[in-house]
Every structure is written in structure tokens, then in C-alpha cells.
Amino acid sequence: AQTVTQSQPEMSVQEAETVTLSCTYDTSENNYYLFWYKQPPSRQMILVIRQEAYKQQNATENRFSVNFQKAAKSFSLKISDSQLGDTAMYFCAFRRGGGSNYKLTFGKGTLLTVNP
Amino acid sequence: GAGVSQSPSNKVTEKGKDVELRCDPISGHTALYWYRQSLGQGLEFLIYFQGNSAPDKSGLPSDRFSAERTGGSVSTLTIQRTQQEDSAVYLCASTPSVQETQYFGPGTRLLVL
Numbered sequence: 290a291q292t293v294t295q296s297q298p299e300m301s302v303q304e305a306e307t308v309t310l311s312c313t314y315d316t317s318e319n320n321y322y323l324f325w326y327k328q329p330p331s332r333q334m335i336l337v338i339r340q341e342a343y344k345q346q347n348a349t350e351n352r353f354s355v356n357f358q359k360a361a362k363s364f365s366l367k368i369s370d371s372q373l374g375d376t377a378m379y380f381c382a383f384r385r386g387g388g389s390n391y392k393l394t395f396g397k398g399t400l401l402t403v404n405p
Numbered sequence: 406g407a408g409v410s411q412s413p414s415n416k417v418t419e420k421g422k423d424v425e426l427r428c429d430p431i432s433g434h435t436a437l438y439w440y441r442q443s444l445g446q447g448l449e450f451l452i453y454f455q456g457n458s459a460p461d462k463s464g465l466p467s468d469r470f471s472a473e474r475t476g477g478s479v480s481t482l483t484i485q486r487t488q489q490e491d492s493a494v495y496l497c498a499s500t501p502s503v504q505e506t507q508y509f510g511p512g513t514r515l516l517v518l
Contacts, residue, residue, distance in 0.1 A: 324506070332494060334509035380448065390461045391500075392438060393507060395448035 291316045291383050295396035302371045303404050309356075310366045310399050312381030320386030323357065323364045324393070329377040337379070340364065342386070371403045407431065409510035411497050417516045418487055426482045426513045430499030437480050438500075438507060439472060443493035451495075454480060487517045 292315045302308035325337040340348045340357050352369045382393040410429045430437050439451040450464040454474040474480040494514050498507035
């Protein structure tokens with residue numbers, strides 16, 4: 290079974306600064322995907338970024354980038370130039386790449402607050 | 406285009422009553438997932454539908470929970486004889502194929518009194 294651990298229940302950052310959210314995972318799979326989802330107070334889960342395990346290059350989406358360390362099973366999210374709208378719960382998630390059920394396994398989440 | 410929709414947005418019920426939660430996936434998406442988000446347990450997988458295949462019910466917490474998907478589109482999650490521990494946000498997600506990213510609906514917040 291897979292497990293995903295987010296060790297930071299809460300974090301805060303000043304507007305325009307950079308913040309890094311941590312995520313580690315445990316799996317025996319070799320083919321898998323990792324995700325960061327954002328959940329604002331509206332409850333809508335929004336995909337922030339996705340990383341395929343077979344790709345060594347770290348994924349980047351505008352101000353969001355990841356540091357994917359496969360050997361260490363670490364998948365951190367860096368948010369640059371933080372904006373007030375980034376305030377939300379952030380969930381790290383794992384999904385296997387093969388088999389028949391592609392369910393997501395989530396961490397407990399990190400509540401990020403961006404302060405003006 | 407339209408995203409995943411869920412109804413009702415909020416539901417308050419009394420212990421022992423049955424409830425039905427609805428999910429309308431994005432048109433053309435063949436895979437549909439239900440998850441439960443509760444304070445104590447975080448986000449948990451409940452059930453998965455893929456096309457016409459038998460659903461994967463491995464995440465359902467008890468036999469009071471069931472789900473169906475009619476015509477490969479709309480899905481209904483039913484909770485019978487609700488208990489207070491069923492209080493949670495129930496999220497639905499769909500994906501165009503099993504390998505693709507899951508797109509989530511806004512969820513239904515269920516409160517069992």
C-alpha cells in the first residue's frame with residue numbers, strides 16, 4: 290500500500306515571497322504519478338501540478354514548481370511570488386501508473402496562508 | 406466546458422435516515438471516483454467506476470454505503486441509516502481515461518445530526 294506524508298499541517302508566507310511545501314511518499318511501485326492539488330475554501334480541488342515518476346525533469350507550471358527526488362521519495366512544491374489567492378489547503382497525492390484502479394492516495398494536507 | 410457537478414451542495418440529515426448524493430461527471434469521461442474528506446481521516450477513496458466494468462468498491466467503509474452509475478454517466482452515492490461519523494465532504498472526480506488527471510467536483514458537505 291502507498292502512503293503519503295505531509296509533515297507541515299500549517300504554513301504562512303508573506304505576499305510576493307517564496308514558500309516550499311514538503312511531501313514524502315512510500316511505495317514499491319516503479320511506475321507512478323505524483324500530484325499537488327489546491328483546495329480553497331470553496332472546496333473545489335484544483336490540480337496545481339503533476340509529475341510522472343519516469344521523468345527526471347521537475348515539472349513547472351508558471352509560479353509553481355516541484356523538486357522531485359525519486360530515490361528519496363520526496364516531492365516538494367515551491368510557490369514563487371506568492372499571491373493572496375494562493376491561500377488554500379494543499380494536498381500531495383500519489384497514483385500508481387499501472388493496474389486497474391487509478392485512485393489517488395492523499396496526504397493530510399498543508400494549510401497555506403499568504404499574508405498581505 | 407462544464408466541469409464536474411455535485412448535488413446537493415450541503416445536506417443536513419438526522420441519524421438513521423438514508424441520503425443520496427449525486428455526481429454529474431464531465432461529458433465523455435469514462436472513469437468516475439468517489440472520495441470522502443473528513444477531519445479525522447483526511448481524503449479517502451470510496452469507489453471507482455470505469456466504463457461498463459464492475460466497480461471497485463474496495464474503499465467503501467461499510468455495507469451501508471453503495472453507489473451506482475447509470476448509463477456510464479451520472480453516479481449516485483447512497484448512505485443508508487446514516488451515522489454521525491458519516492459527516493464529511495463527499496467529493497466526486499472524473500477523468501477521460503484511466504491514465505488522465507482527475508477533475509473534481511465541488512463536493513457535498515453532509516452533516517448527520
